Amino acid sequence: MITEAGNDPRVAGLVYITAFAPDSGESVAALIKDPPPGAPVPPILPPQDGFLALDKTKFAASFAADVAPEKADFMANSQVPWGVAALSGAISEPAWRAKPSWYLVATDDRMIPPAAQRLMAKRAGATVTEAKGSHAIYVSQPKAVAELIEKAAKSLSLK
Numbered sequence: 001m002i003t004e005a006g007n008d009p010r011v012a013g014l015v016y017i018t019a020f021a022p023d024s025g026e027s028v029a030a031l032i033k034d035p036p037p038g039a040p041v042p043p044i045l046p047p048q049d050g051f052l053a054l055d056k057t058k059f060a061a062s063f064a065a066d067v068a069p070e071k072a073d074f075m076a077n078s079q080v081p082w083g084v085a086a087l088s089g090a091i092s093e094p095a096w097r098a099k100p101s102w103y104l105v106a107t108d109d110r111m112i113p114p115a116a117q118r119l120m121a122k123r124a125g126a127t128v129t130e131a132k133g134s135h136a137i138y139v140s141q142p143k144a145v146a147e148l149i150e151k152a153a154k155s156l157s158l159k
Contacts, residue, residue, distance in 0.1 A: 006095025012156045013099050014126075015149050018106040018135055021120040022091045029087040031116070040110040051081035062110045064136035071139065096124035102152045103128050104137065104145060111135035127152075 003022055006014045020028050035041065043058035054063060059076035067075065095101075103121035107114050107130055114130075121128045129151075131137060131144040138145045 003094045003096065004091050006099060007093060011095065011099065013152055014096055014101040014124075015152050016101065016103040016121070016124075016126065017145055017148075018104060018109050018112060018117060018133075018137055020112065021094070021096060021101075021103065021124045021126070023094055023123065024092065025090050027088050027090045030090075031120075032087075036113065036115065039113045039116075042111045047084050048081070050084050052084055052087075053079055053081040063134065064139065065108060065110065065134040066132075066140040067134065067136050072136075075136065075139070094124070096126065100152075100156070101126040102148055104148050105130045106133045106135060106137040107131065108133055109135045109137075127155075 002014050002016070003020075005011070020031055022028070022031060032042075040062065043055035043062050044052055045055050054076070056076040059079070060067070060069065060072035064072040064075055101124050103117065103124065103126035105114055105117045105121065105128060109117065112135065118128070129144070129148050131141050133141045133144070
């Protein structure tokens with residue numbers, strides 16, 4: 001989302017938290033099309049009325065493995081389905097080409113393989129920080145997330 005929205009002139013920089021950072025013409029569908037051998041496959045259920053969701057029974061293990069079980073269960077049961085079309089939306093011009101970016105790699109992510117995160121971050125020229133955590137690192141490791149955002153903000157305020 002921020003890859004394209006970051007082109008707004010009011011945006012000074014981008015901070016990716018274990019996220020997709022597509023290039024021109026890429027979509028999330030293109031990025032997940034050919035996972036490397038042995039990569040975990042996110043438990044995305046078949047579309048229902050044009051929307052996708054994760055299998056609640058596999059949610060904790062794949063999305064929030066380091067989150068307290070009761071919180072992960074709440075997250076699984078309260079997830080908001082996303083539109084199938086969101087996967088195929090291609091980026092026209094990635095903001096990271098013109099603006100500084102930072103990327104937090106969650107080393108235990110089972111939704112976006114850490115190797116793929118590192119590759120996207122490198123391609124974007126991002127300043128990379130790594131932390132042990134799941135895809136829900138913003139829940140399990142909020143301090144690591146806040147520290148990276150603060151680092152980015154301080155860096156931008158010096159310019």
